[in-house]
Amino acid sequence: MSETTLRDGLFPVIHPLDDVREEKLYRPELGRMRITRGMRVVLTLLQGYLASMLLLLAWRVLTGM
């Protein structure tokens, strides 16, 4: 924990930008998320929603907004 350290009875409060960079949980090696069946259903529904909204938008533009 880099933010607070007990040293000589003092608790230093360090601005994050002045502190040592932390190692974070995201790493590029993680790559793409493993898609479960449930997630695939959600993403398919999402594509359906987006497609229908864009079709509505196209129809509205073509018929004059």
Add this chain to the structure above:
Amino acid sequence: MSFATTTRRAVQRGGFRRRLLHFLVVAGPGLIVMVADNDAGAVSTYTQSGAEYGTALLWLLPLLLPMTYFVQEMVARLGIVTGEGLAALIHHRFGAWWGRFTLADLLVVNFLTLVTEFAAVAMAARQLGLPQGVVIPLSAIGLILLVGTGSYRRWERLTLGLCGLNIAWFVLAALVHPHWDSALADSVRPRLPASGLTGNLMFMVIAIVGTTIAPWQLFFQQSCVADKRLRFADLKAARIDTVIGAIAVIAIAACMMFLGDALHRGALPYQDPAQMAAALVPDLGHAGAALILLLLCNAALLGATAVSLSSAWAWGEVMGWRNTLQAKVSEAPQFYALYALCVAAAAGVVLIPHAPLQVIVLAVQVLSGVVLPPVLVFLHLLVNDREMLGERFANRPWNNWVNLAVIAILFALSAVLAAQVLVPGFFPSAV
């Protein structure tokens, strides 16, 4: 008292002072995103709500407080524990197609939102008798200079200063003498206005909810937290920052409703915030009316800097550009160029004579309805990504139920709003 401490500071012993100092060092992103959420569109929505329905819709605001907090807490948590922005995580974890699609949507809706912010500045300038041909370019230059200092802390301090000006909304609300008893009752007891359940009312409810959670907010806070390099130990303070911001945004929204309510009580017509300011001269005096217009400008400029930054951060994350306010302009040229381009182009559109601003306002509503649900779904999947976050930082089951309820409500309202604007006849009673 500065929220952004510039140097290392130490406080003897632990306890309240140390926690307070720690909070002041961490605070900023949550407060800024929330106060910037009360942008020009929000001023217009809340004051119109007050003018048309009095304080009858005040009960919506306490309901929106936890909703906005839960959504923003998720992005703050993701930003802290991953050190990445939301656009980067969608791109990396769901692939380039979803990443670019979300980014493209965000950029379009952000740009159109930006145009509406400058349109509000132009409206206020006209009412103040100032030439918009001068005010708009000056505003754009000011917005560009605000971020180009090469210091995150300087930007944060200046932006928090602009946020602080919003305290004046409380003074203005007090000056119109709201009926506190009925306002208090309306804030805790849901009821329909006297006009009943109409299409206009439905549209207004959706607009109030929609203005409270916009797509840019999610991208902005996560990128801002990542840019500030908040640490795991800062999570609690970042949550408090977000809670305070959520309370501030709701309280200021109530003040705006009270100003509109003053018109309602006087049976005066409402057109827009500038006309409202003129109509309230008998209550507030000319200085008070001018203050409303200046606060409208401030809301628009705060919204403009936050919206433009969310675009520049998100684009930079996906393109792999250096994208930090800590960099000088020469060190992150694409990041600053995109920000400046967004601001300058939006200002330019507003200066075009007879620009179709009403169509742009409608387009913002429609595209927000299209963009927000996918982003919320990705956010939900990301905060449940145990491979990346582990058990400690992933959502708990209760957290998921709350978030799913919020997402379902926003999804439904966004879809209804978009459909209502796209197909006005679809809902018979709608306007």
